[in-house]
Amino acid sequence: MDGLVTKPDLLTIAGRAYNSRLIIGTGKYRSYAENAAALEASGAEIVTVAVRRVNLSDPSKERLTDHIDPKKVTFLPNTAGCYTGEEAVRTLRLAREAGDWKLVKLEVLADQKTLYPDMEETLRAAKLLIGEGFEVMVYCSDDPVYARKLEDAGCVAIMPLGSLIGSGLGVQNPVNIRLIVEQARVPVIVDAGVGTASDAAMAMELGVDGVLMNTAIAEAKDPVRMAGAMKHAVIAGREAYLAGRMPKKRYADPSSPLGGLI
Amino acid sequence: MRLTVNGEVREAPERATLAAFLASLGLENTKVAVERNLEIAPRSLWSAITLEDGDRLEIVQFVGGG
Numbered sequence: 637m638d639g640l641v642t643k644p645d646l647l648t649i650a651g652r653a654y655n656s657r658l659i660i661g662t663g664k665y666r667s668y669a670e671n672a673a674a675l676e677a678s679g680a681e682i683v684t685v686a687v688r689r690v691n692l693s694d695p696s697k698e699r700l701t702d703h704i705d706p707k708k709v710t711f712l713p714n715t716a717g718c719y720t721g722e723e724a725v726r727t728l729r730l731a732r733e734a735g736d737w738k739l740v741k742l743e744v745l746a747d748q749k750t751l752y753p754d755m756e757e758t759l760r761a762a763k764l765l766i767g768e769g770f771e772v773m774v775y776c777s778d779d780p781v782y783a784r785k786l787e788d789a790g791c792v793a794i795m796p797l798g799s800l801i802g803s804g805l806g807v808q809n810p811v812n813i814r815l816i817v818e819q820a821r822v823p824v825i826v827d828a829g830v831g832t833a834s835d836a837a838m839a840m841e842l843g844v845d846g847v848l849m850n851t852a853i854a855e856a857k858d859p860v861r862m863a864g865a866m867k868h869a870v871i872a873g874r875e876a877y878l879a880g881r882m883p884k885k886r887y888a889d890p891s892s893p894l895g896g897l898i
Numbered sequence: 899m900r901l902t903v904n905g906e907v908r909e910a911p912e913r914a915t916l917a918a919f920l921a922s923l924g925l926e927n928t929k930v931a932v933e934r935n936l937e938i939a940p941r942s943l944w945s946a947i948t949l950e951d952g953d954r955l956e957i958v959q960f961v962g963g964g
Contacts (some may be wrong), residue, residue: 646908661964671962686963688931689956690905692923701929716963726936730958733938734931850964889903 645844645874649823650739650771650792652710654681657840658870659712659825662686663851665859668703674853675704678863682710683849684741686717687731705737707764708735712773714741719754721761728770740765743775751801755782759789761835766790778812780819787822794820795827795848802851804831807839817843833862833869842874842880899951910949917944920957932960 646653649764654737659682665671675683713731715724721744744761746754753776758768765772766789773793774786783794796816799805806829807813817824824846830836830849841848847870856862901919903909910919932939933956939947949955950962955958 662963663963665962668962684964685960687958687964688933690925690959692904692906692908692957696924698964699928706960711960713960714963726933729959730931730933730956733940734929734958734960735907752906847918 645878645880646836647734647823647860649773652739655679655866656681656870658836658857658866659684659846659848660853660863660866661848662700662704663716663850664854666785668698668700671700671854672703674859674863675709676863677860677867679855679867680709680713684712684714684850687727706826710739711735711737712739712741713737714760715743716745717745719745719757721757721764724761725764725768729768732770738769739771739773739792741773741775753777754796755779758782759785762786762789762791777807778816780812780815783816783824784804784819787820791822793823793825793845798826798829798835801828803829804835804852805829806831806835807842809897810838810842813839813842813844830866830873835866836866836869836875837876840870841877846870868882899949901949901952902954904955904957907955914949915945916947916949916955919949919955921933922946923957928959955964 638645647657656679658678658680660678660680662683663756715727718724718727724742724744742762744754744758746752755777762772762774771792773795774791775795776782786794788793798807825848826839826844827848830852844863853859853863899910899912899946935954
């Protein structure tokens with residue numbers, strides 16, 4: 637980690653430890669090859685993936701798994717595009733069959749314009765999945781009350797949005813994210829909304845355990861370079877949080893000594 | 899017999915096994931998951947499952963996503 641970190645500062649989710657606090661998506665890239673190069677540059681150890689129908693007319697089309705090896709990187713199947721708990725459960729049962737993984741990302745959306753999570757349905761789906769033995773990382777609103785309910789239901793990570801999916805508007809409600817961090821006993825990961833490196837660093841400075849992003853990297857002019865930027869931003873934000881920032885002051889405070897002036 | 903596969907109507911020989919049908923699609927060795935009439939059809943049972951007329955199959959795989 638560029639010699640910045642002296643002792644390991646691991647992210648532990650459902651008993652498994654990761655060096656990287658950055659999770660990246662695998663959607664919207666120009667090609668799977670570019671996606672794989674961005675993954676390498678990001679240092680991420682977990683990628684989100686979607687479950688979709690095989691193209692029957694062209695089954696030989698290149699596959700995600702031809703470029704990103706699920707043995708080397710943790711695949712985190714998502715329920716993107718699901719609007720009910722039943723759809724989400726059905727999707728993740730298929731994901732478990734395809735990959736034999738229990739760790740999943742639950743997202744149950746309310747409408748297509750905002751892709752805002754339907755929290756009532758999300759909580760219901762989380763309980764269904766946990767009852768079936770899944771380890772649920774949950775995309776949620778930045779409502780601290782629902783965050784607590786999801787944690788109490790047994791979710792292994794709480795993943796509040798910074799702002800709307802794909803918007804690149806950064807963390808719009810840092811006060812709520814901070815409240816969620818303070819109460820949580822499981823990792824809190826800002827999911828959605830990060831647009832550029834400073835957004836990721838700012839999220840990490842709030843004390844969250846990680847950041848999940850897709851569009852900020854995939855839709856950058858140079859995705860591989862942005863992936864590297866995000867890697868450093870997450871490390872910088874984390875280190876700044878651990879270091880403890882100086883207090884803010886309303887007036888200047890000289891850095892050079894006042895004594896000994898000529 | 900007629901099956902509905904990923905929303906498309908497909909023909910298959912009578913009493914075809916799921917394994918044989920997937921092989922006819924070129925999918926027998928790929929990392930796919932199959933649902934038959936809303937129930938997961940585990941890979942270990944593909945050669946033991948005999949398809950029936952009207953079966954609805956979903957065959958899915960991992961793709962890029964956020």
